[in-house]
Amino acid sequence: MTTLTIQTPDDWHLHLRDGDILAETVAATARCFHRAIVMPNLMPPVTNAEMLTAYRQRILNARPQGNSFEPLMTLFLTNQTSGADIVAAKAAGAVAAKMYPAGATTNSAAAVSQLEALYPVFEVMQEQGMLLLVHGEVTDHHIDIFDREKVFIDQKMTQIVARFPDLKIVFEHITTADAAQFVLAASNNVAATITPQHLLLNRNDLLVGGVRPHNFCLPVLKRSTHQAALRKVVKSGSSKFFLGTDSAPHAKEAKENACGCAGCYSAWSAIELYAHVFEELDALDKLEGFASHFGADFYGLPRNSGTLTLVREDWVIPAEITLPNGKPIVPFFAGETVHWKVQEASK
Numbered sequence: 001m002t003t004l005t006i007q008t009p010d011d012w013h014l015h016l017r018d019g020d021i022l023a024e025t026v027a028a029t030a031r032c033f034h035r036a037i038v039m040p041n042l043m044p045p046v047t048n049a050e051m052l053t054a055y056r057q058r059i060l061n062a063r064p065q066g067n068s069f070e071p072l073m074t075l076f077l078t079n080q081t082s083g084a085d086i087v088a089a090k091a092a093g094a095v096a097a098k099m100y101p102a103g104a105t106t107n108s109a110a111a112v113s114q115l116e117a118l119y120p121v122f123e124v125m126q127e128q129g130m131l132l133l134v135h136g137e138v139t140d141h142h143i144d145i146f147d148r149e150k151v152f153i154d155q156k157m158t159q160i161v162a163r164f165p166d167l168k169i170v171f172e173h174i175t176t177a178d179a180a181q182f183v184l185a186a187s188n189n190v191a192a193t194i195t196p197q198h199l200l201l202n203r204n205d206l207l208v209g210g211v212r213p214h215n216f217c218l219p220v221l222k223r224s225t226h227q228a229a230l231r232k233v234v235k236s237g238s239s240k241f242f243l244g245t246d247s248a249p250h251a252k253e254a255k256e257n258a259c260g261c262a263g264c265y266s267a268w269s270a271i272e273l274y275a276h277v278f279e280e281l282d283a284l285d286k287l288e289g290f291a292s293h294f295g296a297d298f299y300g301l302p303r304n305s306g307t308l309t310l311v312r313e314d315w316v317i318p319a320e321i322t323l324p325n326g327k328p329i330v331p332f333f334a335g336e337t338v339h340w341k342v343q344e345a346s347k
């Protein structure tokens with residue numbers, strides 16, 4: 001196979017950040033995706049309808065000329081979030097709210113410390129048809145970082161799913177066989193996103209031969225048996241798993257640091273990286289469902305009408321990109337050869 005045409009894909013988990021850098025991040029994603037779920041973990045986080053509306057406008061202003069990229073906005077849940085905040089966010093166009101356990105990841109200090117306290121808010125979300133997106137890791141100091149997703153399933157996720165059977169829940173960026181199993185066994189109201197890095201890599205790629213800060217993200221890469229479990233579910237073509245890059249830019253100096261930030265900037269090569277993995281799995285015929293159908297179907301949104309054509313052509317991901325603020329950033333998989341390249345996008 002030398003070309004592959006799929007319906008235009010969407011990215012169901014994305015960090016665009018804010019300010020000058022939007023010119024880079026919006027263009028990188030709009031290159032191949034028509035829509036993206038925009039994560040609300042700014043500083044300060046997007047906690048109300050007014051902030052959400054203003055942030056969406058800044059993203060729209062940063063779109064390349066003539067591009068019809070559509071940001072899908074999300075609300076950041078805190079212990080102060082009320083049912084009224086949900087109703088107002090929904091009216092302002094929010095499609096989902098994001099739950100980060102406090103301290104779990106980048107800019108999550110303001111997030112939820114008492115998950116159960118949010119149950120009245122989940123009730124309103126369920127009524128309003130607003131999705132719940134979950135960063136599924138506990139943050140207790142005594143829990144080993146490699147076990148945090150599994151413990152979250154056992155202590156929190158199982159309970160939320162049982163208590164709110166009609167709430168649509170996306171288990172974001174799953175990293176373990178346990179999470180894949182959990183999602184498979186749950187009702188059709190539970191789905192998951194999977195990143196390129198968790199399909200391509202395992203923890204050896206983070207730690208063997210020296211620390212590789214550009215492969216560091218949260219939840220952290222796991223052992224290869226977990227990577228294999230994620231590869232297996234995408235190869236199966238299950239509609240419960242769909243594309244969410246979790247592209248999360250941090251400047252080079254913040255990654256190559258004594259206390260390096262978590263996040264991989266994958267937008268530069270996102271769809272190509274997935275095509276690369278699906279080819280390795282001998283499952284290129286499953287890419288379109290994963291990238292262009294299952295996410296839209298789960299969110300209850302129409303599938304895109306355009307197409308994207310990839311061509312089988314080797315290219316090397318650049319070692320560095322310069323951000324609009326002049327700072328260098330290292331894209332995910334920098335220096336690696338990818339076998340597929342976007343040839344043409346019609347939206």
Ligand SMILES: NC(=O)N[C@@H](CC(=O)O)C(=O)O
Nearest residue numbers: 015105106217218248262263
């Ligand atoms: N995935 C990451 O490692 N980082 C994300 C936050 C997140 O999705 O947890 C970021 O915003 O930098």
Ligand SMILES: [Zn+2]
Nearest residue numbers: 105135218219
């Ligand atoms: Zn996260």
Ligand SMILES: [Zn+2]
Nearest residue numbers: 015039246248
């Ligand atoms: Zn993320």
